[in-house]
Amino acid sequence: MIGAREPLRVAVLGLESSGKTVFLTSLANHILHHNPRLLRVKNARLVSRQSLLAGTRSPSPFPAFPYRQARKALAERRWPDATREPSLLRLPFDVHRMGLDERRFDLEILDIPGETVADFTMAGKSYAGWCAFMADRFEQGLGLEGGYTHYLKTISHDGVSAKDQVLAAYRDFLGAEYANYVFAVVPSIVHAGRTSGRAETPEEFRKHLDTVALGVSRELEFAPLPVGALKDREHPLHALVRDFERGYDAYKRAKVDPLTNWFSTAWKLYYLVNVLDILKMGPKRKNAEQRFGAAALEMFSRKSSYLGPLAVLGRVFGFFLETNIDRPRLVATQIDRVHSERNRSNMEDLVRKLFAQPLESLDFPGGKALVMSCAAVRTTSEGEGGALAYSAEAGVAPEASEKGYIPSNVPSDWPDSLAWQEAIDSKAFSFPDSGNIPFVDSSEDVPPPHLRMERIVEDLIYG
Ligand SMILES: Nc1nc2c(ncn2[C@@H]2O[C@H](COP(=O)(O)OP(=O)(O)O)[C@@H](O)[C@H]2O)c(=O)[nH]1
């Protein structure tokens, strides 16, 4: 069949370090230089049509995904740098099946920094609507330690009326949220310019907050205000409303609207979960993942579900994109960090259980979520006695060997809090960390070794 190219807009979401950028890089490499021996897709050959992009680039609010840079990092045995701003991967390709059909796709994937998803609390809301939403959301106990109530109390104190005082109090609130893994750090732009990422302590993050604008610039900073201050002219904080509203609108226009516009035309959703890091970090991190994932899934679900009795659960962003996504894909990533199939299928079970409850109250035309798993870049192979061996040669899946690191087993159920804390204290959950080196061929013609990426590609094309 010769026809127009099929648009394939794919939303890839997940918290920081779930593996989005590495996933995009490996996927792009396997499509650009498809080798059926390295990635077997149902007797099909993928043929890149990158040349179609030249000259015809339609205007996009996003810069191009830095594929070359990320691929080069892998070749130099480093992981790609943390993502600082959204970027767009565009990849036209054809699928040839022997003697059968030919299909032509125009694949687009947006790579965003995980933290950016927090900004979706602003989607579809005016400044006043956002303030009301924030108050609502935290009153329902969605802020873990009552931090928002404390923030509102602080700024409602006699004598607080200056912008700087309010912004400082909001910075304190954001610093505390960060420590709780709540990922409610809005505006997410405050993450920009951070040096360390995951090694950072809450104190360091709080200090960092002083060095960045809470908005698109220092002149356009904003923070939420108590609902009472918005309408009541006598309210001591009322004088700040116009300023904050301007800052909010500028930020929303520049940073949030382009994302929601893009995501609202997505056809597929892959939500990536770093299961092993959750196990290592404990219940708080799991909580954040559930809250965040539920919010993301809610956005992509059908609005009708919102009328259901369980709707309260989903009120994290309170916003619907109204997409055409049939059913979400939940993907356990980095499965090369464990030994054997059983542990990998347990990782899938954990992901399934993480979102079983929110998914019950959300409405997708295709029904249940599809659970998958992969390692976009394979850094280990299974040796004897439960050990993992590391790759020693670029572009080659590592040889199994008796020597190597013995990772923990993955449980098929989430541990309860008490047992979990004990397990963490006794280092019962230990997996190769981000220090394990990707050995990827320096030539782009040889895409990275991986696990199960062919299933992702098959699902993209035929799913
Ligand atoms: N072993 C292994 N580690 C991975 C893989 N993908 C990502 N990682 C690790 O996870 C980190 C974060 O990946 P990245 O793609 O930048 O995550 P993002 O923040 O979601 O974009 C990387 O620096 C690696 O340490 C993988 O396929 N295998």
Ligand SMILES: [Mg+2]
């Ligand atoms: Mg990234």
